[in-house]
Ligand SMILES: Nc1ncnc2c1ncn2[C@@H]1O[C@H](COP(=O)(O)OP(=O)(O)OP(=O)(O)O)[C@@H](O)[C@H]1O
């Protein structure tokens with residue numbers, strides 16, 4: 001486990017702080033997946049027929065598909081029949097109507113995670129939807145949001161209260177047949193968040209969903225759909241954690257964003273699923289499909305992600321830039337330590353004229369970890385004046401980890417400008433010593449230097465979460481070098 | 483005489499197979515300024531680095547006492563917290579790391595070490611701004627990355643700024659005067675003078691008399707081929723300026 005560099009050898013044992021299990025009674029369906037499982041989930045949620053039909057089509061499509069293996073990831077085959085596709089904490093009533101109905105144990109769990117759901121103690125100016133295993137357990141600030149006309153609620157609630165919106169938008173950005181995991185998710189998704197921002201409305205607060213996997217042997221398959229109508233703005237953040245368990249657990253989410261004319265969506269992720277232990281045992285398999293479509297003119301979608309958790313990350317938040325003048329952005333920090341593997345990046349598809357995209361990716365690897373940036377920039381024939389700038393930097397801590405950059409560029413319009421810059425470096429001994437000579441501890445020095453490396457991404461995060469991200473980085477690298 | 487603040491005895495140091503310091507003896511009492519001069523490659527930076535605890539050097543013999551304790555037994559960060567400051571000959575750039583943030587972290591690390599309360603952001607800003615005025619540095623340097631894109635002279639000024647904020651008991655300044663314009667040299671010299679105090683010592687590694695015109699040393703040492711081959715008063719520096727090193731090297735050989 002020792003790296004070539006003796007003074008960089010101590011940051012490799014990570015302490016995962018969110019690894020506790022909540023002892024709560026759950027309704028968990030037996031492992032296995034077939035049409036009846038899908039019917040069970042749909043019935044449990046009292047869904048309308050159109051949704052059940054859609055799920056079943058997705059399942060049929062999934063049966064025909066093959067698990068993709070083009071990513072630079074190695075893991076034992078996943079047994080999809082050995083996963084439970086539904087687990088919900090047993091509610092005293094039929095689902096919480098208000099926070100008063102939420103099981104105190106759940107509230108305590110979120111408290112412990114630093115996500116207080118009590119509105120008194122809430123994160124300043126952030127509305128939170130908390131998803132525990134397969135279901136949403138609480139959403140804060142609903143009143144204030146609905147006064148602004150904003151819909152922010154658990155997906156299953158939106159299915160009941162706004163079925164017309166769901167039927168209209170669901171799957172329009174990520175169709176159920178998009179890829180293997182998207183098809184799986186479409187068949188079995190259990191909850192997630194739904195956001196609709198009406199025309200001309202600037203959402204009065206940050207929206208946030210906090211995902212927590214608790215039950216063993218379950219997968220989490222949530223679905224998020226955000227529609228920003230003309231001229232509206234919204235900033236949304238998701239956070240995630242899971243208990244420490246020896247077996248790997250599957251998380252296959254789908255996020256769809258849709259921005260109409262002049263609308264802006266900023267989507268930030270702080271992903272801290274359990275990464276497995278220092279020997280690579282356990283941890284979440286994170287196979288996620290995230291895509292935003294800038295359908296309207298002058299619209300803008302911005303993805304910012306800080307990925308520190310999961311044993312395996314397979315994730316490419318993308319932007320389809322259809323509207324003229326629309327803008328797509330992707331800012332990413334991916335940290336892998338120990339035996340973590342990340343294959344992550346983005347796709348920017350330029351369809352409309354004068355569309356612009358920016359990609360900034362910072363990959364940090366320590367221990368035996370592998371970190372791959374995989375990006376695609378496509379400029380379609382009609383995208384006159386399209387511009388892309390990509391910057392991909394990798395930082396290696398120690399000698400046994402790897403960083404890889406796989407850019408794919410396809411330009412079908414001669415007037416487009418596509419720039420790509422990439423660098424790979426090791427944490428510099430000179431920088432480290434400079435900090436030590438000023439009295440900083442080895443760990444503080446490394447955090448400082450790595451934080452500096454990530455700065456262009458961190459400054460894109462909403463303020464409340466920039467600090468959290470910096471702290472998370474520190475925890476992830478704890479013991480990773482030295 | 484009381485025990486010196488810094489006392490080096492027969493210090494021998496290797497880089498790989500090469501012995502870069504071949505038995506250094508040096509005493510620097512509190513309250514004094516000592517200059518170390520010598521040809522390129524003679525071991526001046528190596529000595530500075532070894533005192534600061536930089537990895538890559540193997541101490542094969544000798545001892546270093548700092549404030550009466552075994553300096554070489556302390557990890558680099560503790561030497562710093564104990565009040566040993568190195569002004570680097572080539573200050574490194576740390577992109578994206580806020581200059582003020584690093585400095586505040588450094589100050590608080592030393593204060594915690596002395597069981598003093600940390601300075602809050604407000605007091606820190608007042609302190610650092612007053613020192614910046616002294617160094618005639620624009621406040622915009624606070625929010626820039628550490629040495630990021632600084633000119634050679636700006637980097638050196640930044641080193642002295644850090645020294646003035648940290649107020650170390652021993653400052654080893656490795657060619658802080660190199661690359662400075664005429665006015666900057668005066669500013670840096672004034673900064674160094676500010677630090678002079680009965681309970682502190684300063685070691686100036688330099689090639690030129692011009693810094694010593696402003697910061698008069700109590701003693702001047704010549705380091706050549708890993709040994710101190712001559713020590714004297716301020717007049718030795720003037721003589722070196724006139725005659726170079728050859729006459730000493732011939733003597734020593
Ligand atoms: N990493 C290294 N590997 C091999 N030799 C080294 C290394 N670092 C320094 N040296 C050698 O050690 C000797 C002393 O170097 P040092 O930097 O201490 O000299 P100096 O007196 O500071 O010179 P200058 O006046 O040019 O700054 C030189 O010959 C140098 O080449």
Ligand SMILES: [Mg+2]
Nearest residue numbers: 526527528571
């Ligand atoms: Mg030197």
